[in-house]
Amino acid sequence: MKTIKCMMDHLYWADGRILDALEKSKTKNKDLLKLVRHVAVAETVWLSRLQGQGSTQYLLWEEAEGLMKIRTMFEENAEQYRVYIEGLEESKLDEMIDYANLSGIPFRTSIRDILLQVILHGQYHRGQINRLLRIESAEPVQVDYITFVKR
Template identity: 40%
Template sequence: MQTIYKMFEHLHWANEQILAVLQNSEDKMNEEKRLFSHILLTEEVWLNRIIGLENQASLIWTELGIEECSKQINQNKQKYEQFFASLPDQHADKLITYRNSTGQEFTTSIRDILTHIALHGHYHRGQINQKLRLDGFEPVGTDFITFVR
């Protein structure tokens, strides 16, 4: 679980790096903001699935404003820290049954869900960086190695 904890520390750091760029050029980065909103809303949806709360998974592509993104980052970080503090390592392999955004039912271990959450953001931050470059902006350094240095 230590690796997963570290991945989540990186996830929160990387989200803050992306937020900083979006705050400086919000009006020019609609697609970037949409992708970033998706990352943040999906983090919330997955945690709610793990802890058994109802979700509005259909809203994972809602575009948030920059202030809402900032609040969502802080909220996600706080909720995940609380979750990790209450999760005994031996419960990481507990199976969770949930429905995805199309209503299909799946059963997956907490460990695998947490790994997915951490990796999901990498994928979309890569898309954001590609879009930044195409729009004439410098991509944001969010690599894990940059974080640990």
């Protein structure tokens, strides 16, 4: 649990740093904003599955309504993940969760693998966001795990 908690703390930190970099860049790039929104919505989707709720109401690839709305989504996700993880016992990590993907296809995945998916999915897309920031001549932000633990 200690490792997962630390990796989730890194996720909250890295999400915030990416949002700060996007605000600083003043980007209007719709694809870039759509990508960061996708990360926030994907975190919400997986959280709803962990909580035993449906997720088919979410749309992963919609245009963003603005960075403030996205920041609110990330903050709400972080708060709810913290509550979820705080109540999670290590012995439950390998418990299986039944859910349907956004197309309605049923799946069964362990809590551990879902949490790792959330962690790795966000890191993958933060790398893409940093690349797009660089293409726009904006300053990318350091979001590596080692930077997080050294701060």
